[in-house]
Amino acid sequence: MTALVWHRTDLRLRDNAAVDEAMRAASGQALGVYVLPARPYEEVLPEVPRWSPRRLGFLLECLDDLAQAWRALGSALVVVSGEAHEALPEVAAAFGAREVHTAPCLAVDERRENDAVFERLRRTGVGLRVHEETTLFAAEELPLPIDALPDVFSTFRRAVLGRVPIRPPRAAPSELRVATDLSALAEERTRRTLDAHELSSAREALAARDARSALPFEGGRRAGLARLEQWMWRDDRLARYKETRDGLIGIDDSSKLSPYLATGALSPREVYAELVRYEAERLENESTRWFVFELVWRDYFHFWVRKWRARAFARHGVLGRTACGVADAVAFARWRAGETGEPFVDAGMRELCATGYLSNRARQNVASWLARTAGVDWRWGAAWFESQLFDHDVGPNWGNWQYVAGVGNDPRNRVFDVRAQADRYDADGAYRRLWADA
């Protein structure tokens, strides 16, 4: 029997429950599969594609790396495009698979997709097994059900940190293999998929990297591991993380691990395990503790999006507040293009468009400006971020947007004064000059 691992936001083999379980179920006869969207540039709003070409290019780099990892162990990754509920039964039939294993972040769309895939696979006698491992803390080990997730982050943090054990990462798989004719078939199908014109244009868009980018790294696990090693160990930047993390330009001011965590090239437990080793071998201070808080924020929003389901994407947010912005297409277009006339906001929006990344400080400001100052529907901003960000991660993106827009979980319901923020975090104007020529 062969088992399939349906990769989604888990583009790695190590510390991956779906890979481990597929390997066990099929005595090592496992094969990876990734389903690219059939129409990646389809507009979710006027002039807002689901994927920007650059973001898609970054994903393709991650897939190249994952394909190599499967190959190195004697198996292969099949990349197809289409609707998952149509593509997966077809791939399962072509490769003689009886089980499919997957481990997505379970937001509402992923649940729907799972249901549709489950039903279609069932008709052909193939099983779908969903593993819930995208977070530091295992969902089943939380001291409270996900539906009772606290509205305030610090309440959640206190309930888990130091109380719930964080499991060490799972070992890397040792024995993944498929028959030679199947791996040849997988390679051939992947090549055919990746030759599509829109995918080569995505690679070209990514290749035109902007030299000003704070994120000059490639996609994929090897690049993620190299970044972790460099930032944490070689350059020792974790030691000063708390003081530098609000930096707007510096490559090393923050870890820049988000694209690797969001695509699953690295798992949060792997990053945490390195942090624990760092604290044991080098130092433990406010910065190391703060970095853990950020990883816990990521967990919080992964559980948040599961708890709130459709309300995570609803205009009135999880709080059901009424002040939540209007459909102002003109203001939205100016914001997207970085032409609001507010230099700090314009700098951020131009950076995002040119690079696929934005620091946390800049994200907070541009988001607050759109939703609170210009009064535009926050969901439009979230959709634009989703389209552009290399690190787009459904819970952290939509959760942070609700938080900043005042319809989510910010107990202080802050509105950012972007000029005061610019004076404080860009005192010499270097960021505004770099991106907005102001």
Ligand SMILES: Cc1cc2nc3c(=O)[nH]c(=O)nc-3n(C[C@H](O)[C@H](O)[C@H](O)COP(=O)(O)OP(=O)(O)OC[C@H]3O[C@@H](n4cnc5c(N)ncnc54)[C@H](O)[C@@H]3O)c2cc1C
């Ligand atoms: C409006 C808005 C939208 C956002 N959208 C995303 C998104 O789509 N994907 C995403 O990963 N982060 C998102 N963030 C959170 C944060 O801005 C990024 O995680 C961070 O800037 C990534 O850079 P870094 O890896 O250098 O972070 P570091 O400061 O080095 O933090 C380490 C890791 O902790 C996690 N993290 C840090 N801050 C947050 C946070 N506020 N919420 C959740 N996780 C956090 C990330 O995984 C990050 O890689 C958003 C924030 C805002 C305000």
